[in-house]
Amino acid sequence: MMTSPNENKDGLMSLLASVLVDLGFPVIYSNLVYWAKVYNIPLDDVDEALRTLKEEGLLEIKYVFRCPKCGSPLGEYKHIHDVPEILVCPNSHEISKKELVSIIQDPDEADRIVTILWYPTDKGKRFFRTFQKRKEKILQRRIVETISKSSFC
Ligand SMILES: [Zn+2]
Numbered sequence: 001m002m003t004s005p006n007e008n009k010d011g012l013m014s015l016l017a018s019v020l021v022d023l024g025f026p027v028i029y030s031n032l033v034y035w036a037k038v039y040n041i042p043l044d045d046v047d048e049a050l051r052t053l054k055e056e057g058l059l060e061i062k063y064v065f066r067c068p069k070c071g072s073p074l075g076e077y078k079h080i081h082d083v084p085e086i087l088v089c090p091n092s093h094e095i096s097k098k099e100l101v102s103i104i105q106d107p108d109e110a111d112r113i114v115t116i117l118w119y120p121t122d123k124g125k126r127f128f129r130t131f132q133k134r135k136e137k138i139l140q141r142r143i144v145e146t147i148s149k150s151s152f153c
Pocket residue numbers: 067068069070071072089090091092093
């Protein structure tokens with residue numbers, strides 16, 4: 001059966017929300033990439049859905065950096081503007097923002113030092129809690145139905 005692009009979009013939105021809830025917050029973006037690959041969902045569609053959830057004020061993105069020299073944490077930032085000009089890791093390595101930016105623009109190197117996390121906003125926390133409850137209700141009803149249809153009782 002063919003579905004309209006809007007139905008597809010709503011379907012993906014609902015599927016994505018369900019996956020986000022299942023993965024647990026904060027959701028590591030690379031886990032979502034893996035999930036999309038497994039289920040053969042175009043990554044551009046996933047990114048667009050995430051962007052929509054961000055625009056609706058339900059999700060926010062944070063970038064977690066690690067020291068390129070030793071891998072120690074360098075903090076979480078919402079935007080490159082928030083990153084100080086010089087970062088110092090717990091092992092006293094100094095990394096300039098310029099150096100960091102050049103690494104994160106290199107596809108072969110970026111994932112070594114940056115992890116992208118999706119956090120729910122306060123509005124998002126309420127939304128995903130409601131979503132989770134609805135999922136649980138569906139499951140509870142289904143379990144009762146399955147039991148009553150089976151020869152178990
Ligand atoms: Zn270091």
